[in-house]
Structure formats: C-alpha cells, structure tokens
Amino acid sequence: MSAADKIQNAAEDLKGKAKEALGNLTNDDSKVAEGKADQAKADAKKAGENVKDAFKH
Numbered sequence: 129m130s131a132a133d134k135i136q137n138a139a140e141d142l143k144g145k146a147k148e149a150l151g152n153l154t155n156d157d158s159k160v161a162e163g164k165a166d167q168a169k170a171d172a173k174k175a176g177e178n179v180k181d182a183f184k185h
Contacts, residue, residue, distance in 0.1 A: 133177055141170040
C-alpha cells in the first residue's frame with residue numbers, strides 16, 4: 129500500500145467520522161448513515177490494499 133493510498137484512506141475515514149459526529153449532534157440519521165458508509169468504504173479499501181501487499185511479499 130503506497131503512502132498516498134494510506135493517506136487517502138485515512139482522510140476518507142476521518143471524513144466519515146466527522147459526518148457521523150455531525151449527524152449525531154444534529155439528530156440527522158442520514159448524515160450518520162453517510163458517515164458510517166464512508167468509514168466502511170475506507171475500511172474495505174484498506175483491506176483490499178492489505179491483501180495486495182500480502183501477495184507482493
């Protein structure tokens with residue numbers, strides 16, 4: 129996993145956490161769901177990159 133990919137995935141995860149927190153503060157269930165979806169997407173990308181890395185070595 130390249131450093132750029134790690135940074136991008138971390139940024140997407142943080143964006144998701146921020147959306148989720150904003151949704152919790154404003155009682156906006158759709159923002160909470162968007163935030164959780166962004167976090168899940170970042171986690172899936174990270175897992176995919178880890179699998180690729182495992183086969184490189």
